[in-house]
Amino acid sequence: MTNELTPAGLRRLAEDFRARHRPDRVRALLVAGSGLEFEVPGWQAGETIPFGDIFPFPIQTLKGHSETLTLWRRREETLLVMNGRLHLYQGYRPEEVVAPVRLAALLGAEMMIATNATGAADPAITPGSIVVITDHLNLQGRNPLVGPWAREFGTQFPDMSRAYDPELIEVARRAASAAGFEVFEGVYAGVLGPSFETPAEVRMLRGLGASVIGMSTVPEVIAARHMGLRVVALSLATNPAAGITAEPLSHEDVLEAGKAAAGRLRELVRRLVEELIPDQS
Ligand code: HPA
Numbered sequence: 001m002t003n004e005l006t007p008a009g010l011r012r013l014a015e016d017f018r019a020r021h022r023p024d025r026v027r028a029l030l031v032a033g034s035g036l037e038f039e040v041p042g043w044q045a046g047e048t049i050p051f052g053d054i055f056p057f058p059i060q061t062l063k064g065h066s067e068t069l070t071l072w073r074r075r076e077e078t079l080l081v082m083n084g085r086l087h088l089y090q091g092y093r094p095e096e097v098v099a100p101v102r103l104a105a106l107l108g109a110e111m112m113i114a115t116n117a118t119g120a121a122d123p124a125i126t127p128g129s130i131v132v133i134t135d136h137l138n139l140q141g142r143n144p145l146v147g148p149w150a151r152e153f154g155t156q157f158p159d160m161s162r163a164y165d166p167e168l169i170e171v172a173r174r175a176a177s178a179a180g181f182e183v184f185e186g187v188y189a190g191v192l193g194p195s196f197e198t199p200a201e202v203r204m205l206r207g208l209g210a211s212v213i214g215m216s217t218v219p220e221v222i223a224a225r226h227m228g229l230r231v232v233a234l235s236l237a238t239n240p241a242a243g244i245t246a247e248p249l250s251h252e253d254v255l256e257a258g259k260a261a262a263g264r265l266r267e268l269v270r271r272l273v274e275e276l277i278p279d280q281s
Pocket of ligand 1: 117119197213215239240242249254
């Protein structure tokens with residue numbers, strides 16, 4: 001039922017979630033892009049809930065497993081971890097794509113740490129590099145805030161001038177340097193997909209200032225900022241974008257490169273969580 005994702009409906013969803021899962025103080029939402037798995041010492045992975053058991057709209061199941069939300073716990077604190085996300089290119093409506101972010105916000109999350117996979121439009125960004133996203137281009141032709149103004153969630157025309165939190169970007173920069181590897185910083189061009197770009201489109205995006213290109217993240221960031229969450233987003237550049245090399249793109253290559261470089265991203269996320277949500281005990 002579409003009206004379930006109204007502010008009132010989402011509030012009921014959050015209350016229901018709270019009653020069922022009894023999260024302690026929710027500190028942050030960590031969005032693990034497809035295939036990425038994270039762990040942070042001190043945090044115990046608790047129950048894992050399929051999205052289908054939380055949200056009032058059909059969730060597509062791919063190869064028998066669906067997106068889930070895991071509650072990580074550390075004494076009186078909870079971290080919500082999204083294993084996989086919903087994409088516009090799957091046909092989900094923008095308000096469905098951002099429902100997990102809004103749920104996290106209603107449960108009290110102060111911050112969203114997002115990860116994703118991208119193609120590099122900047123030839124200097126080699127496959128396997130990590131890019132700290134500093135800004136985005138919304139080229140998805142959608143915005144999750146379109147529709148009657150949900151004033152309970154935030155202002156009608158939210159500022160996006162510092163969507164990616166400068167302080168958190170600095171923390172990510174320092175965490176990478178402490179881990180001993182270089183990260184790039186750059187602009188994420190969010191496209192609709194699911195086809196990869198043509199070489200002409202990549203040249204255009206490069207001209208528009210894109211460093212990397214992906215098919216996710218932008219709606220979640222807009223919804224998170226709307227509700228006042230601080231945002232940091234890390235991208236794994238899995239391939240040179242189309243036309244940068246002579247190689248055609250394949251989803252398998254993207255997944256393969258993602259796996260190969262995931263270790264450093266895991267390390268960076270671990271350090272980031274440790275820095276951003278220090279253990280007070
Ligand atoms: N383009 C868009 N999205 C992507 C790419 C790409 O080249 N690689 C991984 N996600």
